Amino acid sequence: MSKMHIKLTVNGKEEELLAEPRELLIYVLRERLNLTGPHVGCETSHCGACTVEMNGKSVKSCTVLAAQANGAEITTIEGLGTPDELHVLQKMFKEHHGLQCGYCTPGMITRAHRLLQENPNPSEEEVRFGMAGNLCRCTGYQNIVKSIMAAAAEMNSAKEAAE
Amino acid sequence: MNDMSPTREERVEKLKGLGSSRKRVEDARFTQGKGNYVDDVKLPGMLHGDFVRSPYAHARVKSINIDAAMALPGVIAVLTAKDLEPLSLHWMPTLAGDKQMVLADGKVLFQGQEVAFVVAEDRYIAADACELVEVDYEELPVIVDPFEALESDTVLREDLEAGADGAHGPRKHHNHIFLWEEGEKEATEQVIDSAEVVAEEMVYYHRTHPCPLETCGSVASMDKVNGKLTLWGTFQAPHVVRTVASLLSGIEEHNIRVISPDIGGGFGNKVGVYPGYVCSIVASIVTGQPVKWIEDRMDNLMATAFARDYWMKGKISATKEGKITGLHCHVTADHGAFDACADPTKFPAGFFHICTGSYDIPVAYVGVDGVYTNKAPGGVAYRCSFRVTEAAYFIERMIEVLAMELNMDAAELRRINFIKKDQFPYQSALGWEFDSGDYHTAWDKALDAVDYAGLRKEQEERVAAFKRGETRKLLGIGLTHFTEIVGAGPVKNCDILGMGMFDSCEIRIHPTGSAVARLGTISQGQGHATTFAQILASETGIPADSITIEEGDTDTAPYGLGTYGSRSTPVAGAATAMAGRKIRAKAQMIAAYLLEVHDNDLEWDVDRFVVKGAPERFKTMAEIAYAAYNQAIPGVEPGLEAVSYYDPPNMTYPFGAYVCVMEIDVDTGEHEIRQFYALDDCGTRINPMVIEGQVHGGLTEALAIAMGQEIAYDKLGNVKTGTLMDFFLPTAWETPNYTTDFTETPSPHHPIGAKGVGESPNVGGVPAFSNAVHDAFRAFGLRQSHMPHDHWRIWKTANDLGLHG
Ligand code: FES
Ligand code: FES
Numbered sequence: 001m002s003k004m005h006i007k008l009t010v011n012g013k014e015e016e017l018l019a020e021p022r023e024l025l026i027y028v029l030r031e032r033l034n035l036t037g038p039h040v041g042c043e044t045s046h047c048g049a050c051t052v053e054m055n056g057k058s059v060k061s062c063t064v065l066a067a068q069a070n071g072a073e074i075t076t077i078e079g080l081g082t083p084d085e086l087h088v089l090q091k092m093f094k095e096h097h098g099l100q101c102g103y104c105t106p107g108m109i110t111r112a113h114r115l116l117q118e119n120p121n122p123s124e125e126e127v128r129f130g131m132a133g134n135l136c137r138c139t140g141y142q143n144i145v146k147s148i149m150a151a152a153a154e155m156n157s158a159k160e161a162a163e
Numbered sequence: 164m165n166d167m168s169p170t171r172e173e174r175v176e177k178l179k180g181l182g183s184s185r186k187r188v189e190d191a192r193f194t195q196g197k198g199n200y201v202d203d204v205k206l207p208g209m210l211h212g213d214f215v216r217s218p219y220a221h222a223r224v225k226s227i228n229i230d231a232a233m234a235l236p237g238v239i240a241v242l243t244a245k246d247l248e249p250l251s252l253h254w255m256p257t258l259a260g261d262k263q264m265v266l267a268d269g270k271v272l273f274q275g276q277e278v279a280f281v282v283a284e285d286r287y288i289a290a291d292a293c294e295l296v297e298v299d300y301e302e303l304p305v306i307v308d309p310f311e312a313l314e315s316d317t318v319l320r321e322d323l324e325a326g327a328d329g330a331h332g333p334r335k336h337h338n339h340i341f342l343w344e345e346g347e348k349e350a351t352e353q354v355i356d357s358a359e360v361v362a363e364e365m366v367y368y369h370r371t372h373p374c375p376l377e378t379c380g381s382v383a384s385m386d387k388v389n390g391k392l393t394l395w396g397t398f399q400a401p402h403v404v405r406t407v408a409s410l411l412s413g414i415e416e417h418n419i420r421v422i423s424p425d426i427g428g429g430f431g432n433k434v435g436v437y438p439g440y441v442c443s444i445v446a447s448i449v450t451g452q453p454v455k456w457i458e459d460r461m462d463n464l465m466a467t468a469f470a471r472d473y474w475m476k477g478k479i480s481a482t483k484e485g486k487i488t489g490l491h492c493h494v495t496a497d498h499g500a501f502d503a504c505a506d507p508t509k510f511p512a513g514f515f516h517i518c519t520g521s522y523d524i525p526v527a528y529v530g531v532d533g534v535y536t537n538k539a540p541g542g543v544a545y546r547c548s549f550r551v552t553e554a555a556y557f558i559e560r561m562i563e564v565l566a567m568e569l570n571m572d573a574a575e576l577r578r579i580n581f582i583k584k585d586q587f588p589y590q591s592a593l594g595w596e597f598d599s600g601d602y603h604t605a606w607d608k609a610l611d612a613v614d615y616a617g618l619r620k621e622q623e624e625r626v627a628a629f630k631r632g633e634t635r636k637l638l639g640i641g642l643t644h645f646t647e648i649v650g651a652g653p654v655k656n657c658d659i660l661g662m663g664m665f666d667s668c669e670i671r672i673h674p675t676g677s678a679v680a681r682l683g684t685i686s687q688g689q690g691h692a693t694t695f696a697q698i699l700a701s702e703t704g705i706p707a708d709s710i711t712i713e714e715g716d717t718d719t720a721p722y723g724l725g726t727y728g729s730r731s732t733p734v735a736g737a738a739t740a741m742a743g744r745k746i747r748a749k750a751q752m753i754a755a756y757l758l759e760v761h762d763n764d765l766e767w768d769v770d771r772f773v774v775k776g777a778p779e780r781f782k783t784m785a786e787i788a789y790a791a792y793n794q795a796i797p798g799v800e801p802g803l804e805a806v807s808y809y810d811p812p813n814m815t816y817p818f819g820a821y822v823c824v825m826e827i828d829v830d831t832g833e834h835e836i837r838q839f840y841a842l843d844d845c846g847t848r849i850n851p852m853v854i855e856g857q858v859h860g861g862l863t864e865a866l867a868i869a870m871g872q873e874i875a876y877d878k879l880g881n882v883k884t885g886t887l888m889d890f891f892l893p894t895a896w897e898t899p900n901y902t903t904d905f906t907e908t909p910s911p912h913h914p915i916g917a918k919g920v921g922e923s924p925n926v927g928g929v930p931a932f933s934n935a936v937h938d939a940f941r942a943f944g945l946r947q948s949h950m951p952h953d954h955w956r957i958w959k960t961a962n963d964l965g966l967h968g
Contacts, residue, residue, distance in 0.1 A: 020287065027286075036203040037196020039427065041376045042460040046887035049376055077196035086194070094190040097856045101688030102193025103376045103427030109194060132894040135887075137376045137428045138688045140859030141895040 006070045010035065011079030025061040025069045026050045029076060037077035037106040041135070048134030051107035052076045058114040060133070077106035080113060088158075089113055089151045098147030100138035108134050112148045120156060124149065174769045179708065180701030181915065184852035187693045189686070198425045201380045204395045206453040209382070210239055212443055213289035214462065215279040215296045217271035220307070220537040220880020221319070222300040224267050227279060232295040237288035239450055241296060242280040242442060244268040246449075254322075255411060255441055258434075258659055259511060260330025261340070261502035262322075263540060265438045270303070272319060272500035273539045274880050275465030280442040282454060305880040309474065309497040309534040312338040319500065319535045330502075331511045331533075340502050340533035345516040346593045351528040354489035358480030362565040367949045368553045370472035370497070370538070370874045372464055373545040374890065375687070377427025379467055380457035381440045383447040391418050392447075396440055398423045398715075399433040400725025402683055403659060405717045407436055412444060423715035429687035430864065431543035432468045434505040434727045461885045468505075469538070469874050470545030472497040473515075473553045479561045485569050487580045490527040490592075492518055492557060496542075498533050504542030505727070506549045507657040507664060513549025514648045514814075516593035520558035521602050521646045521818060522580040527592040537880045544727060546864050546925040548649040555645045559930035563642075563937060564946055572619070573938075574610060577644050578603065588911075595648060597816045598910050598918075600844070605906045606644055609820035609842045612904060615640075618824060626942045635830050641823035641935025645927040649919045650733025650815040659724060665810045666735035667721035668742045670699065672803040674792040676785030677709035680742070683723010684735040685715040689857070689921055691731065694850045695739050698915060702743025703750075704770030704784040721806060732849065732919040733910075738809035740914040745805035749791075753803075754782040756796050815910045815918035819843040821927045825935035829966050832958030834870065834936070836899040841927070844906045846918035858903050858924045865928025867893050869936075871953040891951070940964060 003018040010033060017032050024043075029035045029052065041047035043062045050062040053075040081087030089109045092098065099105040108131070115122065115130040122130065127148050128141070136144060169177070179185040192198055229241040244266040247253040254262045267278040279296050283289035306312045306319065318325075318337045328334065331341035355361055381396030392414055398404045401423040409416040426433060439456040446454040458467065474495040480488045496512065498504060506513040512531035519527050544550070562580075566573035581602040582589050589597040618640050625638045654663030667683040680699055684691060691714060696707040714720055723735060747767065754772035755762045758780055765772040772787070774780040782790075790796070791803040824838040841858055848854055871891035875883040884890045909916025929950075936952045937945055943964045948956065961967060 023287070030202075031205075034205075035196070036200075039200065039377065040202065040457075041378075041427075042887045044460065044886055044888065047376060047892075081195065083191075083195065090194040093194050094186055097187065097852050099190060099193055100690065100856060100860060101376070101426065101428040102189065102198045103200065105193045105198075106196040128895040128898075132896040135376065135892050135894060137374065137430070137864070137892065138860045139856060140861075140863035140901065141898045142859045142900055143856060145895060 004067060006066055008069060009073045011075055019066040021065065021067040023066040025064040025066055028066045029061060035076050035078050039103055039106065046135065048111060049104055049107045051111045051134060053110060053114055058111050077110050080109065088154050092147040092151040092154065096143050096147040096150055098139065098144045104134060104136040108136065108144060112151070116152055116155065120152060122152060171769060178700040178704065178706050178770065180697050181847065181849055183697060183850065185693055185697055185707060185850055187690050189690060189692050200377055200425050200427050201382060201395050201397055202457050204382045204424065206382065206384055209453040209455055210282050210284060210450060211286040211289045212280055212282050212446055212454050212456040213286065213293050214277045215281065215293045215298065216466065217267065217274060217276040217278050219271060219300055219302055220274045220305045221272060221303040223270045223303060224278065225299040225301055228297040229279065231297065232281060232292040235288065235292050235295060237284040238281065238292045239284070240282040240446060242266065242446060247445060250445065252411060252441060252445060255436065257501055257503040259502040259504040259506060260508065263501035263503055265441050273537050274882055275462065275539060277438040280446065282446045282450060305537045307536055307538060307876045307878060307880050309495050309536055312534050312536050319537065338535045340498055340535060341511050342530060342532050343511045344530045346528035347526055348528045351489050351491050351526050354526050355478050355480045355491055358488055359483045360568055361478060361480045362561065362568040363478045364561065364564045364947050366475045366477060366557050366560045366947065368471045368473045368475065368556050369950050370469050371545065371868050371872050372469050372874050372890070373430035373432035373543065374464065374892065375428030375430055375432050378458040378460060378463040379433060379437060379439065380455070381443045382453060382455045383443040384453035385447040385451065387451055391420065392444065393420045393422065394444065395422045395424055397426055397433045399429045399685060399687065399727050401685055401715055402717050402722045403662060403725060404436065406662065407660065408444065411441065421717045423685045426685065426687040429727065430546045431470060431505070431727055433687070434543055435468055435503060435541070437467055460887060464874065464885050464890055465882045466539050467541065468543040469499065469541035470543050471553060475553065475557045477557060477561045479565050481565060481569065485571050485576050485579055487522055487524050490519060490524050492529045494529070494531040496531055496533045497536050497538065498542050499536055499538040499540040501540040502533060503540035505544060507651055507659060509656055510549065513544065513551070515550040515554045517551055517595060517646065517648045518554035518558050519591050519593055520555065521582060521644045523582045523586065524592055529593065538876060546861055547922045548647060548651065551647055552926050552929060555926045556930050556933070559643050559645065559934060560947065563934055567941065567946060573642055574615060578606060581606065596813060597646065598813055598912055599908050600646065600816060600818055601906065601908050602644060602818060605818065605820045605842055605844055608904065608906065609822055609840060613822045613824065613838065613840050635828060637827045637829060637939040639825040639827060639935035639939030641825060641931045641933070641938055643821045643927050643931040643934060645930070646816055646818045647923055647926050648814045648816055649922065650730050650811055652814055653812060654810045662724060663810065664724045665808050666723040666738050667806065667808045668735060668738040669721045669806040670742045670746055670804060672705065672746060672788045674789050676705060676788045678705050679711045679713060680739065681713045681720040682735045682739065683721055684726040684731045687726065689731065690853050694853055695736065697849055698736055698739045699743050702740055703746050730919065732917045733815045733913060734809060734811055736917055737811060737914050738807045741809055742805045742807035745807060746803060749799070749803060750784060750787045752799055753787045753790055753796055757782050757790055812912050815846065815913060817843065817845045817918040817920060817923050819923050819927045821931040823931040823935040825939065827936065827939045827957060829961045832954035832961065834957065839899055839901045840904065841901055841924060842904040842906065843920060843923050844908050845920035845923065846908060846910045846913065847916035848905065848907060849917060854920050855903050857921050859901055861922060861924025862901050862928045863893055863898050865925045866898065866932055867891055869929045869932035869950055869952060871951045873951050
């Protein structure tokens with residue numbers, strides 16, 4: 001199948017590549033760009049393991065064609081925090097035991113990151129609703145919700161301190 | 164000693180040993196997207212494999228034409244049974260003593276069965292080529308009902324010799340696999356026939372699936388230059404996979420390296436050996452290139468590892484006062500097309516005979532008939548220890564039905580029948596020796612915590628209000644007291660393919676006082692790298708933060724039987740403690756030499772050996788480790804290492820008391836969980852944070868199973884729940900908050916008293932949710948309705964009871 005030329009900005013870095021138009025964004029990220037943080041759990045938009053941010057929105061990258069993503073700005077888990085300076089969400093997931101096998105975690109954190117941009121001060125209910133597109137088979141969500149609430153609190157107090 | 168030296172408490176604190184809610188060391192990589200799961204493995208020249216699967220549940224395969232597929236650019240090979248036959252790999256043995264087709268050999272027996280294996284340059288081409296393989300099928304009659312299977316003239320397994328015994332004795336019909344019995348049949352029947360009160364019920368535990376978020380997969384790489392095969396995969400038991408791979412392929416075991424990388428959840432799904440693993444190995448041998456096979460979600464739900472599917476017919480007898488006198492159970496077990504249950508060899512129905520539960524039942528009998536149908540093979544322990552979930556569900560439903568029969572409160576009925584604390588170790592009527600327990604204390608604590616009496620009063624008022632037409636919601640109080648049996652198991656009666664179910668740990672202490680320990684198990688999210696280091700820290704005095712735990716690489720780890728059935732803590736955890744004790748024994752000799760005293764003059768204190776009566780004279784484990792490598796100590800070999808293979812003397816018996824309070828909308832069938840209280844007793848608690856996480860997760864899987872999750876088939880054997888659209892996995896929105904609690908009754912035979920917990924919440928959770936549904940309708944006479952209690956079924960129950968006017 002003939003390939004098309006695709007440009008993306010991924011985690012702040014410009015990437016150019018050739019991909020078949022039918023190729024899914026998740027495989028472009030994982031196999032062409034070696035960003036294996038986002039995972040595949042269903043390929044049908046149900047599980048959220050493949051969640052990344054595209055042009056300021058959470059998307060399930062298993063249901064976005066590479067061609068649709070042409071020109072987009074994308075953030076994956078690899079773009080949040082660094083080993084020396086973890087993102088607050090990454091810290092809080094560890095602190096509150098918000099993960100077990102870790103397979104859902106990159107998608108969860110990436111989604112939570114967007115959720116907190118949209119709603120910096122969510123109630124527990126809003127977190128549960130806002131995260132309902134991301135499945136976890138291990139944790140029962142209670143500690144994921146706790147982690148996200150704790151991260152929101154921490155981000156808000158950091159913001160206040162800065163103001 | 165000077166003022167700067169840490170106090171004893173500070174030293175204990177620094178260890179982060181037993182009982183510490185130590186944060187997990189695994190989390191750094193997982194939160195940064197740096198986990199390494201099987202689909203992340205990428206090798207130069209790697210090819211991708213994919214299956215052509217059968218659309219039919221039962222059909223003859225008349226021909227397979229691969230020409231069009233082979234003509235597609237990028238396709239390297241298409242394997243069929245004919246290609247595997249010369250290697251004798253078109254069939255493979257199952258863990259249950261049966262055999263299973265790797266690729267369809269003349270016929271297919273379930274929808275989704277593997278028919279041909281396409282190998283191509285990338286996964287897209289492989290998928291395209293699968294569409295181009297032409298298979299000519301001739302449909303055969305389909306049987307999806309195990310009762311019908313035992314009557315039908317249709318022979319499902321034509322490969323089996325008619326009339327010949329199976330792996331577990333005589334087969335009474337061509338679709339029958341085994342009859343397995345335990346207990347005293349006649350004596351039980353006599354007791355029941357002459358009992359004052361008898362309750363009888365058919366309890367069905369439906370077919371479901373573990374469905375971890377990561378599906379199964381493997382990467383095989385045959386290095387023809389060195390004759391070595393490396394196999395990465397989603398293996399809950401990597402060492403067993405190596406042995407099986409060697410036996411099947413004829414490659415000597417030392418030339419096979421099996422690696423379980425990070426695993427994205429297992430829950431029993433990743434215990435078995437699947438055709439995909441075998442085909443990826445063969446394809447790599449044939450092509451000389453690495454071959455990756457990754458299931459998609461539909462493949463996963465349709466073809467690998469279902470769980471449950473037990474029709475359990477029970478009779479329970481009691482005196483008028485409610486003292487249970489006997490229990491009888493006959494199970495019709497639907498095993499699907501091949502008997503691929505993952506149970507210890509001698510237990511074709513697993514540990515189902517734990518079904519006397521937490522109760523002192525004088526006489527009992529179970530018989531299990533295994534049956535072939537046109538469904539996927541499996542029968543794995545989905546977050547449970549070998550059919551223990553089925554057993555717990557059965558007895559906890561029978562207790563509720565008996566309570567109705569006696570017109571008695573179900574909590575009270577349980578209380579008067581519990582095995583008493585002073586009866587342990589307790590010999591059950593079905594042959595188990597329960598190690599320890601204190602059920603009454605746990606039960607009272609649970610009922611107090613939820614204000615049980617208050618709840619019953621509220622329920623009574625609710626029923627009255629409902630009858631007056633003031634509300635359309637009912638209140639259900641779901642009770643469960645479960646006893647699990649985990650930690651398989653003693654080599655004398657537990658093996659898998661002849662390998663005894665011991666486990667192992669090997670420790671090396673480095674000269675500067677840090678350590679690496681390797682185990683025969685493999686974490687799939689349980690956090691072994693965190694918790695096993697805690698066991699070792701308490702045993703050796705080396706801080707958990709200075710201990711690396713490694714698992715899952717058969718070239719480096721000692722042989723072990725893997726992680727499932729909550730066996731890691733009871734078995735490998737014990738091996739870890741024992742290996743730690745060997746280290747300490749040698750350290751004591753070294754310390755005695757350094758301190759110029761006799762061994763017996765030393766005592767252990769947190770992280771050091773101290774001269775008795777002279778606390779200022781001591782050697783820390785770090786000092787001892789250094790000496791082990793740099794001083795010649797008479798009579799002692801250099802180095803500080805130990806290995807332990809632990810054969811447990813008995814299983815462990817964790818237990819718990821759960822209460823679920825549920826509101827049910829009679830008109831929509833919707834439910835809302837108002838409260839869930841879970842008290843677990845898993846013996847000594849290693850890491851309370853991790854235990855709590857395990858309980859939350861297990862309860863959520865139980866919620867799924869009880870309230871909606873199902874692998875359903877239509878009459879033609881089509882899987883109706885093959886995607887996450889139809890297969891229920893609860894989201895954060897549907898999942899409640901849980902309250903966790905504990906009592907702590909150590910196992911007397913385990914070196915640190917730990918019992919294991921990973922599966923308890925699933926074992927106890929399912930009956931708690933289901934009993935809540937039943938209890939809501941108890942006042943209207945509901946005795947039994949089958950799971951899953953989805954909205955439609957609850958609505959239907961209400962409708963059948965005439966509650967819709
Ligand atoms: S893999 Fe994209 S939603 Fe599941
Ligand atoms: S941590 Fe395993 S799926 Fe969420």
